[in-house]
Amino acid sequence: MVLYITYMEILIRAGDELPIYRQVMNQITEALAVGRIHPGDKLPSHRNLAEQLVIAPLTVKKAYDELESLGFLETQRGRGTFVCLKLPRLKMAEQRDQIAAAARKLLSLAYMVGLDFRDAVAILKKVENEMLQGAPSAVRGTADKEDQ
Amino acid sequence: MVLYITYMEILIRAGDELPIYRQVMNQITEALAVGRIHPGDKLPSHRNLAEQLVIAPLTVKKAYDELESLGFLETQRGRGTFVCLKLPRLKMAEQRDQIAAAARKLLSLAYMVGLDFRDAVAILKKVENEMLQGAPSAVRGTADKEDQ
Amino acid sequence: MVLYITYMEILIRAGDELPIYRQVMNQITEALAVGRIHPGDKLPSHRNLAEQLVIAPLTVKKAYDELESLGFLETQRGRGTFVCLKLPRLKMAEQRDQIAAAARKLLSLAYMVGLDFRDAVAILKKVENEMLQGAPSAVRGTADKEDQ
Amino acid sequence: MVLYITYMEILIRAGDELPIYRQVMNQITEALAVGRIHPGDKLPSHRNLAEQLVIAPLTVKKAYDELESLGFLETQRGRGTFVCLKLPRLKMAEQRDQIAAAARKLLSLAYMVGLDFRDAVAILKKVENEMLQGAPSAVRGTADKEDQ
DNA sequence: GTGGTCTAGACCACC
DNA sequence: GTGGTCTAGACCACG
Numbered sequence A, B, C, D: 001m002v003l004y005i006t007y008m009e010i011l012i013r014a015g016d017e018l019p020i021y022r023q024v025m026n027q028i029t030e031a032l033a034v035g036r037i038h039p040g041d042k043l044p045s046h047r048n049l050a051e052q053l054v055i056a057p058l059t060v061k062k063a064y065d066e067l068e069s070l071g072f073l074e075t076q077r078g079r080g081t082f083v084c085l086k087l088p089r090l091k092m093a094e095q096r097d098q099i100a101a102a103a104r105k106l107l108s109l110a111y112m113v114g115l116d117f118r119d120a121v122a123i124l125k126k127v128e129n130e131m132l133q134g135a136p137s138a139v140r141g142t143a144d145k146e147d148q
Numbered sequence E: 001g002t003g004g005t006c007t008a009g010a011c012c013a014c015c
Numbered sequence F: 001g002t003g004g005t006c007t008a009g010a011c012c013a014c015g
Helices: A020-034 A046-053 A057-069 A092-112 A118-131 B020-034 B046-053 B058-068 B092-112 B117-132 C020-034 C046-053 C057-069 C092-112 C119-131 D021-034 D044-051 D059-069 D090-110 D117-132
Strands: A001-005 A074-075 A080-083 A139-140 B003-005 B071-078 B081-082 B138-140 C003-005 C073-076 C081-085 C138-141 D003-005 D073-076 D080-083 D136-139
Touching: A001 C119, A020 A057, A020 A118, A046 A057, A057 C138, A080 D117, A092 A118, A092 B020, A092 B117, A118 B092, A118 B117, B020 B058, B046 B058, B046 D117, B058 B071, B092 B117, B092 B138, C020 C057, C020 C119, C020 D090, C046 C057, C057 C073, C057 D044, C092 C119, C092 D117, C119 D090, C119 D117, D021 D059, D021 D117, D044 D059, D059 D073, D090 D117
Parallel strands: none
Antiparallel strands: A001 A139, A074 A080, B003 B138, B071 B081, C003 C138, C073 C081, D003 D136, D073 D080
């Protein structure tokens, strides 16, 4: 079922060390990974999303552009921005590195506060549940069929 | 047992999105979390470590400075840089946030390449083993600690 | 009223025992204490201030960085450096210690040149007047603050 | 009355930003300013004082040397270190600058925690009382008269 | 134009 | 030899 996404569950932290456009990118790819949005879905326009997030339109535009150049999004002039039907695959090496880095980070944070491996897994489980909840507001897709 | 750390297992990836001084910081705090270095240990001088890593001394210095202002390291003029005897504790709220963020990152990366929860845990286990291996070269501490 | 500070009343004494970046830090916190600058104000860029003071940009940057890690300033990439809306509070013990140390210093210097307590208070009064005078050049803030 | 000072009320803070030898210098000149030690008094040997303070003898030596070159102390080979009978006077300009700087520091610290001028004066008064109390252990001088 | 990072030196102060 | 400071550039990323 293809959706018109009208509201994205994105949280911007202004003072964060991660630039705003990266926060937007990350949360869009996370939503994708978790299945809150799907291939073919239509994202809000960059101006619209910028308004929702109370940030500069150019910043959202940059996030969309980056995601487009990475192969996650596809912009159709005059129609809007869509999630690509065929999502890109990272190279195996990059995948491994990134996942391993995230794992190291999680473990060292956990160890530093006295948790052990089992605790870390428990947290992971809890976070998984959170991620699966909460879906974006959407209306049924009425777009032409040629872009599906 | 307090050690003079003479060699740090630190890997710099030049093109990484993380700045070099942050890579150094992260790997020092990881070494701490995992127990490869301990409170009271003496780290190599920033010049020395810079030489080992083939980067500019100021870059290592910046990493040490940040870690000092975070309460992990302590520098003594003319004597060297040491791991604080009393390590800082994050507030509970910050702890939870940071750990949860790391967990989200790990899961979304895993999902994005088609892995499931069990796979993620398996990776976590593998990474744990890697982190526990490899200890820095060191000599037994012979310093008098009474003037610290 | 939030201001764009364009000129800071900062005097650098090159040969001073206090390093330049500390002189900058001190005079910024003094300006804050005395009300010459306020929470939310935008400071000149570190390059700009460095030009005004005829010192290296990195030196001002270091002062800003330290003040940021102390919680006085906040930097936003591409936007500038601002006085924090919520200024940090020292712990009572630290406060007392620092103030007492400053008082000791003042008195011992005064005594050493033959002044007495009343003289010291008179000097204190005179210095207070100096500190309250002189405000930085500034223009009215026109920035939208909603994205901070 | 000339004294043999056998114990100095000196507190060393190892991690302080002020180098140790400066802490020693400052506290000796403060003791002088406040009248806890007097011209002609014999200070403990640098080794002895170093032992009391649990710091390196060379560090105390450096403090004594500096104070000697400033005209506060006088070392007599084989006899010991004495407070000069004729204490040096700083140049007027230096005096004014240093005292004013101390006053600025005191006021800005006080302002920053919400105190006003009267509070600052009250603190000053309290500190004065503390400084006048506490005298160094000493025995009556039995030294030859030629150095008095 | 802003901050963020980095380099490759230099000189000094400390212990 | 250690850390502390400073310079005078450079290039990049952000908004």
